[in-house]
Amino acid sequence: MTATLRGPRLPVKTWIVVLWAVPSVLFLAFAALRLLGVTGNRFIIATVALTPYIGVIGLALGVVGLFMRRWIFGGVVLAFAMITSAAVVPRIVTNDQPTVFGPQLTVMTANLYVGRADAVALLDLVKQHNVDVLSMQELSPAMVQDLDRAGIDRVLPYRLFDAQRGASGSGLASKFPLQETKIADPATFAQPSAIVDLPGVVDPEVLVVHTAPGVEAEWTGTWKAELAELPDASKGKDKPRMLVGDFNATLDHPDLRDVIDRGYIDAGEQRGGGMTPTWPAGIWPPPVSIDHILVDGRCAVLDYQVFDLAGSDHRAVLASVNLP
Incomplete structure (x- = not known):
């Protein structure tokens, strides 16, 4: 052997x-x-x-x-x-939603890349997915002209625009009348808000969010402050509140999680899309999810999708919710 x-x-x-x-x-x-x-x-x-x-x-x-x-x-x-x-893993798992009998609302947010986005492509997305309310960041005067030429009034006839040159402008466009409100303090970029006058008794309140970029040294403190100053959901008990836009933050940032803890849920996280990247549209830097639709925790999130938007460095984000 x-x-x-x-x-x-x-x-x-x-x-x-x-x-x-x-x-x-x-x-x-x-x-x-x-x-x-x-x-x-x-x-x-x-x-x-x-x-x-x-x-x-x-x-x-x-x-x-x-x-x-x-x-x-x-x-x-x-x-x-x-x-x-x-x-991180729970963000790719769809959560059970509460049974809610209020009206359904489809909301989209799009960062327009200082007005370089393709207005026709944006409105094609709006029409294809029957969007009710559109939140826009980096809305320039030239972009407003492009949207008008593309026929935004035929799709979303009501508007609350604060168009500015560069990245500062923002706006809301809606199928339903908008009543301007002031629920956020003045910030680096425009953050208009409005009550959406839906048929029936439930009228949601929508805030366009666009915080300063915290990854730039001169804006780090401002980014933290602007996230901390975002309104909570509990102050609008009779009107479900939505924060929709470019937060320049992911769900891993405690500053954004603190906002969510004030009575919101993240639509992407609820539907298993919390890790779907929204910026940049390319492959470098590594894509991350910084555009969000936060809705009142009493809502049910029915759908969540992310779409490429021609001409923009961000992707458009859509959520359909049932309101309480």
């Missing part, structure tokens, strides 16, 4: 361990910031937005660590990666 001789296990080369350990330490630092709800400076804000991608990297690092038999450190990395990913 011949015995099989086995030599000692060859150690993993030091440079390979270092190549694995350095990103693993960086991942653990990121995971701690994410789990503790820290946004800090613009670099942390940008990094937290990439949580779904970094979570996958963390899982890979943990598995590699265990494969190299770095049991303790590899296990710690894998555990933190699983905890981080656990906060």
Whole structure:
């Protein structure tokens, strides 16, 4: 009987361990910031937005660590990666919705990229999906002219526009009459709001949201303040409230989660689309979800979709809801 001789296990080369350990330490630092709800400076804000991608990297690092038999450190990395990913996974699962008997409303939001978006393409989406209320950010005077030429009045005859040059303008267009309200403090970009006069007794209140970009150093504090100043849902108990637009924040940012905790639900998260990217329209930087439709928690979200919008660096977001 011949015995099989086995030599000692060859150690993993030091440079390979270092190549694995350095990103693993960086991942653990990121995971701690994410789990503790820290946004800090613009670099942390940008990094937290990439949580779904970094979570996958963390899982890979943990598995590699265990494969190299770095049991303790590899296990710690894998555990933190699983905890981080656990906060993301529910966004791809459709939640049960309450039984609600109020009217149905279809809302769309579109960032028009300083008026460069294709007005005809936008109105084609509106008509194709029977949109009732359209929230627009970066609405320029030239874009208003394009929308008029494309026939917006035939589709959405009521408007509340604050058109401005550059990225500052915003507007609402609706199938139903709009009554202007003031539910948000003045911000860097225009954020008009209105009560939508629906047939019947339920009239929702819609705010166009466009916060300053927190990833730019001069706007970081402003971004935090503008999210903190967004109105809560409880103040409009008789009128279900919606915050619709470009929040420049993902569901991983605690600042946005704080807004949601004030009585809202995120339409994308409710319908399993919470990880569908809305910006940029291309592949770099890594696409993330910063455009949202937040609705009163008493509403039922029936549908959620994201569409490419020709000429814009954002994608258009649509949600259909049943109002209470």
